[in-house]
Amino acid sequence: MDHWIQFWPRTAAVNGEVVNALYIAELAVCGLILMTVVGLMFSFCVRYRAGSTASRANLTEKTWHWEIGWTTATLVLLLIGFVWGAAVYIWLYKSPLGDLEVYVVGKQWMWKMEHPGGQREIDALHVPVDKTVRLLLASQDVIHSFFIPAFRIKHDAVPGQYETVWFKATKPGTYLIECSEFCGTEHAHMKGEVVVMEPAAFALWLRDQGVRESLAQEGEALFREHGCSGCHGENSTVHAPSLVGVYGGIVHLQDGSAVRADERYLRDCILLPRTFTVAGYPPVMPDFSGQLGEDDLVKLIAYIKSLAR
Amino acid sequence: MRSLQPEIQYATLSQQGETAQLGMWVFIATETLFFGALIFTYFIYRDAYPKEFAEAGKDAVLWCGSVNVGLLLTSSLTMVLAIDAAADGRRRHLKNWLLATAGLGIAFVCVKGVEWCLDLAHHDVPSINFIMKPAEAPAGELFWVFYFIATPLHALHLLIGLGLILYMLWRVRRGDLTPAYYAPLEVVGLYWSFVDTVWIFLYPCIYLVGRS
Amino acid sequence: MATITAGLPTSYVTSENTISSWLLTKDHKRIALLFFASITFFFFIGGIAATLIRMHLATPEGLLQPDIYNRMFTMHGIVMVWFFLIPSIPTTLGNFIIPLAIGAHDLAFPRINLASWYVFNLSGLVLLYALIMGGIDTGWTFYTPYSTLFANGYVIAATLAVFINGFSSIMTGLNFVVTIHRLRAPGMTWMRLPLFVWGIYSVSLVMLLATPVLAMTVLLVAMERFMGVGIFDPARGGDPLLFQHMFWFYSHPAVYIMILPAMGVVSELITCYVRRPIFGYTGMTYALMSIAIISFFVWGHHMFTAGISIYSAVVFSLMTFFVAVPSAIKVFNWTASLHKGSITFDAPMLYALGFVLLFTIGGLTGLIVATVALDVHLQDTYFVIAHFHYIMVGGTVSAFFGGLHYWWPKITGRLYPEMWARMAALLTFVGFNLTFFPQFILGYLGMPRRYYAYPPEWQAWNVLSSAGASILAVAYILPLGYLGWSLLRGERAAPNPWRATGLEWQTSSPPPKHNFERTPVVTAGPYLYDPEDGGFIAQNGAVNA
Numbered sequence A: 001m002d003h004w005i006q007f008w009p010r011t012a013a014v015n016g017e018v019v020n021a022l023y024i025a026e027l028a029v030c031g032l033i034l035m036t037v038v039g040l041m042f043s044f045c046v047r048y049r050a051g052s053t054a055s056r057a058n059l060t061e062k063t064w065h066w067e068i069g070w071t072t073a074t075l076v077l078l079l080i081g082f083v084w085g086a087a088v089y090i091w092l093y094k095s096p097l098g099d100l101e102v103y104v105v106g107k108q109w110m111w112k113m114e115h116p117g118g119q120r121e122i123d124a125l126h127v128p129v130d131k132t133v134r135l136l137l138a139s140q141d142v143i144h145s146f147f148i149p150a151f152r153i154k155h156d157a158v159p160g161q162y163e164t165v166w167f168k169a170t171k172p173g174t175y176l177i178e179c180s181e182f183c184g185t186e187h188a189h190m191k192g193e194v195v196v197m198e199p200a201a202f203a204l205w206l207r208d209q210g211v212r213e214s215l216a217q218e219g220e221a222l223f224r225e226h227g228c229s230g231c232h233g234e235n236s237t238v239h240a241p242s243l244v245g246v247y248g249g250i251v252h253l254q255d256g257s258a259v260r261a262d263e264r265y266l267r268d269c270i271l272l273p274r275t276f277t278v279a280g281y282p283p284v285m286p287d288f289s290g291q292l293g294e295d296d297l298v299k300l301i302a303y304i305k306s307l308a309r
Numbered sequence B: 001m002r003s004l005q006p007e008i009q010y011a012t013l014s015q016q017g018e019t020a021q022l023g024m025w026v027f028i029a030t031e032t033l034f035f036g037a038l039i040f041t042y043f044i045y046r047d048a049y050p051k052e053f054a055e056a057g058k059d060a061v062l063w064c065g066s067v068n069v070g071l072l073l074t075s076s077l078t079m080v081l082a083i084d085a086a087a088d089g090r091r092r093h094l095k096n097w098l099l100a101t102a103g104l105g106i107a108f109v110c111v112k113g114v115e116w117c118l119d120l121a122h123h124d125v126p127s128i129n130f131i132m133k134p135a136e137a138p139a140g141e142l143f144w145v146f147y148f149i150a151t152p153l154h155a156l157h158l159l160i161g162l163g164l165i166l167y168m169l170w171r172v173r174r175g176d177l178t179p180a181y182y183a184p185l186e187v188v189g190l191y192w193s194f195v196d197t198v199w200i201f202l203y204p205c206i207y208l209v210g211r212s
Numbered sequence C: 001m002a003t004i005t006a007g008l009p010t011s012y013v014t015s016e017n018t019i020s021s022w023l024l025t026k027d028h029k030r031i032a033l034l035f036f037a038s039i040t041f042f043f044f045i046g047g048i049a050a051t052l053i054r055m056h057l058a059t060p061e062g063l064l065q066p067d068i069y070n071r072m073f074t075m076h077g078i079v080m081v082w083f084f085l086i087p088s089i090p091t092t093l094g095n096f097i098i099p100l101a102i103g104a105h106d107l108a109f110p111r112i113n114l115a116s117w118y119v120f121n122l123s124g125l126v127l128l129y130a131l132i133m134g135g136i137d138t139g140w141t142f143y144t145p146y147s148t149l150f151a152n153g154y155v156i157a158a159t160l161a162v163f164i165n166g167f168s169s170i171m172t173g174l175n176f177v178v179t180i181h182r183l184r185a186p187g188m189t190w191m192r193l194p195l196f197v198w199g200i201y202s203v204s205l206v207m208l209l210a211t212p213v214l215a216m217t218v219l220l221v222a223m224e225r226f227m228g229v230g231i232f233d234p235a236r237g238g239d240p241l242l243f244q245h246m247f248w249f250y251s252h253p254a255v256y257i258m259i260l261p262a263m264g265v266v267s268e269l270i271t272c273y274v275r276r277p278i279f280g281y282t283g284m285t286y287a288l289m290s291i292a293i294i295s296f297f298v299w300g301h302h303m304f305t306a307g308i309s310i311y312s313a314v315v316f317s318l319m320t321f322f323v324a325v326p327s328a329i330k331v332f333n334w335t336a337s338l339h340k341g342s343i344t345f346d347a348p349m350l351y352a353l354g355f356v357l358l359f360t361i362g363g364l365t366g367l368i369v370a371t372v373a374l375d376v377h378l379q380d381t382y383f384v385i386a387h388f389h390y391i392m393v394g395g396t397v398s399a400f401f402g403g404l405h406y407w408w409p410k411i412t413g414r415l416y417p418e419m420w421a422r423m424a425a426l427l428t429f430v431g432f433n434l435t436f437f438p439q440f441i442l443g444y445l446g447m448p449r450r451y452y453a454y455p456p457e458w459q460a461w462n463v464l465s466s467a468g469a470s471i472l473a474v475a476y477i478l479p480l481g482y483l484g485w486s487l488l489r490g491e492r493a494a495p496n497p498w499r500a501t502g503l504e505w506q507t508s509s510p511p512p513k514h515n516f517e518r519t520p521v522v523t524a525g526p527y528l529y530d531p532e533d534g535g536f537i538a539q540n541g542a543v544n545a
């Protein structure tokens, strides 16, 4: 950083610009309110100091119309702030389908990123500029929180579940990644950097990582290794659902409900098969919790996702 | 019999008595939230794992729980009869009903003890000898954790209640529970019915989930 | 009570003077002093931790080991919240003043009051044990599964301390609720209660209804750790977020436990030094009660980024905005109360004005973090740290000091030295802003909290903050000196040195053992001051006395 004292963080993503606008607007309103309160207090304190000659006659006796007045005024201001904030929040947290999806696994005290092509990084994340990047957050141990200040995005990575978050970087450069949920001794050093690159440079970078297999291919190997294919394979004799095209569709469950098959659902199928059953199938799928680490799960899920029709 | 004076901050004895009762009601409100928080966690997990909880609940010893419901309900009745006797100044009845209440409470604790031994024999005690049955994985243990937090806490409250009843018996002997002032007994009675009520709520959570 | 005393009655301080007459006292005034000693001790423990934190953060890599730093902020948070700020105003000023202010001879349950002090100290001992044995490093929030499966400190001891501490809170709260319901003097109707009494009443309700949930929550954490079972462990079917829901169900109301009594104190101070009735008394009481009630429905705002559903987050945000409405009523009413007054700027008034300003800044930044989209960026950064220190330190601690100065003559029978006290009040204000304002900027820059190391470009703001903290330390140590001095050398106080209207001023300073020679009869509302000639009517009808 070239300034010795910083007043404003860098902004390098569309998310950041939207958040900035909201922040500046709220700061302005809050500043205005504060100035009003301070101004009134100050002038009353001067005008009505003991011994001043200002008239004290006709003290306001009926106060309720004042109170109703400023209560409604604040309520209106607050509702504006609320609606704006909620709209931006929903936009920030409802992740669109990304141009690129990266799996992020937090563990004490590092971030592991896995690209769909199989490229792997630790404490660094390379992404192309102007593309929507969707991150899938998981944690291997405690709760961490994935935070990129320059993009104004943050989301906790909670063990036992998947969370998603997205951004669209606008300026090439290197920005800080931090962990913002206390996670133990080296929490303060659970940092990394996100490197935003021009698309061509990014393509080169992907190629130069020297990977032989994509994430899905690795997943396919695991799929065989753990015996999933024995049931879910094409010529299996077990009555198990085919996994082709499950991802993204609607699945009907035994208890009559229907769910959208996202990553979280697939994960639960593998780790908690006993808590729900797909309609029309026997509940015989074994429980794989404890046998598969977050890394392996990521690969299996990438594979199942690749089976789209 | 001594003649009682209200404490310095009260104008009259009846004000003192009413205040003590209000105090107990307020205390019961906080206790409700205390057990409420526990039962709330239970429902959260039961909602997440209905089948596992039902499976685990089948191992709970139904007869113990049910006998205990009977014991506690009866003890509430004897408690009310004791208060009634105090109001009329029938000291001997008062003493006997209090003794009956205490007896029923002790019986409850004994049944509870037996039940815990049975649970131990069934390998249902988490962190001591818990064995997970395949049908209740992964959440069956949570049921038993709940059980082993809720029942000892309830038993502890019951023991405190027993202590209070013994204290009341002592005060009966000393002769300072008179028809003019027996508010302490009413306060204990309130507490005792609360402990009862908690059991009424715990009972279906523990014994009936697996058997509906 | 047929004793006829000639001349001045013996005060509660001098009536008996054995050690056991203090340690076994049932007098609410003495118990208030006992509590005062305990919480001052813990304020300094918490303050020492804060001093170390700020010393460490003056440089990017600091001077403490990472593990030590983590233990420091955890200790700081736990001690300051449960062992200082929550008990501060209720157990000391509340304990002393409430019975006097409603014209009672004591609290409803004096033995429970004393027991509360013992339980408090017991919990303090358990906490000190945890501290001395090696501390804990979970943060004051004990988030699972870190606290249950990964932390290597004395988590069980610390949670036990918090658990026991809860009993003390409950006993105190219960006592106040029952006392205020049943022991008001004849004529003291609800709408004649001073706002300080209302503040304590509303806070007691929150204590009673929130604390048991915390007790259960920390009990579950201790169980999970102690028995090695998986209540919040996702690998065993548990849900780590459930812990957060339960914790904040208590801890959000708990932050209002820390502010409501302060609001009560400030209302007393402002009317007395402005010498006019409070603007909108009825509105103020409704505001206190509605803050207390709404506070139970906003806890989710601490979990906006934790993975709760988007829509529940939005609802929690809306509820959070609603809490601001009664707070707005209060701020505006205080401001309006200055209108057409006859204002003097004694130390308590300076603290009170400081309170209103700092609370407003803290509250307004609270709204910024309550805006869901902004909280995505600000959650767990120094912005949040600044937000709550503005309210808790700038607000509540200032109000506590203000109230302490205001009631000091009543409590001790001596006047404090005015010039020194004004200096301390100004120093607090300056030091405070210097410490915590830079943290708002750091927060938006993206400095996460609980970081023992930070990038060098953020050092300038951190240095400013640390410099401010040392001024603040002086401002807090100063009163210890001159108040101590006044105990021995201060001018003797008359029964009503500030010409205030409350019943507590209608008995001698310090009050006799049972507060009043005979139970007062209330004939007037709480704040009958006349700004034109400075006169007043006390609540028992006495004019200018």
Ligand code: HEA
Residues within 6 Å of the ligand: A033, A037, A073, A074, A075, A077, A078, C141, C255, C256, C258, C259, C301, C302, C320, C321, C323, C324, C327, C328, C329, C331, C332, C359, C360, C361, C362, C363, C364, C366, C367, C369, C370, C371, C375, C378, C379, C380, C384, C387, C388, C391, C392, C396
């Ligand atoms: C005494 C303590 C106290 C009090 C009173 C408050 C009051 C408020 N708090 Fe604060 N808060 C804390 C202590 C407190 N807080 C603590 C300790 C934490 C962090 C815990 C942790 O994680 O360790 C926290 C965290 C916290 C968060 C979570 C931040 C995060 O972790 O990401 C949020 C989010 O909504 C929040 C919001 C609010 C709001 C909206 C109020 C409102 O009640 C404020 C209302 C007041 C005003 C609004 C000012 C006066 C009003 C006007 C002058 C009217 C005009 C206004 C308008 C028209 C806008 N607080």
Ligand code: HEA
Residues within 6 Å of the ligand: C043, C044, C045, C046, C047, C048, C050, C051, C053, C054, C073, C074, C076, C077, C078, C080, C081, C085, C138, C139, C140, C141, C385, C389, C392, C393, C397, C435, C449, C450, C451, C452, C469, C472, C473, C474, C476, C477
């Ligand atoms: C509730 C009340 C309360 C109070 C009064 C304070 C008071 C102060 N706090 Fe507080 N603080 C919290 C509650 C409080 N804090 C909480 C809940 C947290 C979150 C913890 C967590 O993350 O888990 C926190 C966290 C916190 C942090 C963030 C740590 C981090 O996240 O890494 C910082 C950093 O500046 C800080 C600073 C201060 C300072 C400078 C004061 C000053 O106002 C203190 C001034 C007082 C004194 C200085 C005492 C008097 C002087 C002395 C004792 C002299 C010292 C003597 C010797 C050294 C011999 N606090």
Ligand code: CUA
Residues within 6 Å of the ligand: A106, A108, A109, A143, A144, A145, A179, A180, A181, A182, A183, A184, A187, A188, A190
């Ligand atoms: Cu990971 Cu903090």
Ligand SMILES: [Cu+2]
Residues within 6 Å of the ligand: C251, C252, C255, C298, C299, C301, C302
């Ligand atoms: Cu909150």
